Amino acid sequence: MRASLAMVFPCSQPDWAKETGELRRYHVQETDIQRAIKAATLRAGIPKRVSPHTLRHSFATHLLQANYDIRRIQQMLGHSNVRTTMIYTHTIKSDLKPLKSPLDL
Known part of the structure; x- marks a missing residue:
C-alpha cells in the first residue's frame, strides 16, 4: 500500500471526530501540501514547476x-x-x- 503525502503530515491541532466524539488528530489535505510547496518554490525563486x-x-x-x-x-x-x-x-x-x-x- 502506497501512502499519500497527506497521510505522512498530521495537522498541527487535534479535532473532535464527528462520528465517535473522540479527540483525534487528522491529516492535512493534499491541497494544503501542494499550496505549501508552491509557496516555497516561489519564495526560493525556482522558475520551474514543482x-x-x-x-x-x-x-x-x-x-x-x-x-x-x-x-x-x-x-x-x-x-x-x-x-x-x-x-x-x-x-x-x-x-x-x-x-x-x-x-x-
Whole structure:
C-alpha cells in the first residue's frame, strides 16, 4: 500500500471526530501540501514547476546516486515493474570510464 503525502503530515491541532466524539488528530489535505510547496518554490525563486511528485522523483534519484539497489527503490516507490523505476536512471551520471575496444588501443 502506497501512502499519500497527506497521510505522512498530521495537522498541527487535534479535532473532535464527528462520528465517535473522540479527540483525534487528522491529516492535512493534499491541497494544503501542494499550496505549501508552491509557496516555497516561489519564495526560493525556482522558475520551474514543482509539485509533491517532484519530491518523489528527487528521492528516487538520490537513492540511485547513493548506489541503492534498483529493486529496493522499486519496492519503496510501489512500482510493479522495474522498468518504471529505471526511468530515473537516465538522470544519473556514471562515474565509469567509457569502454574501449582493444582494437582502438
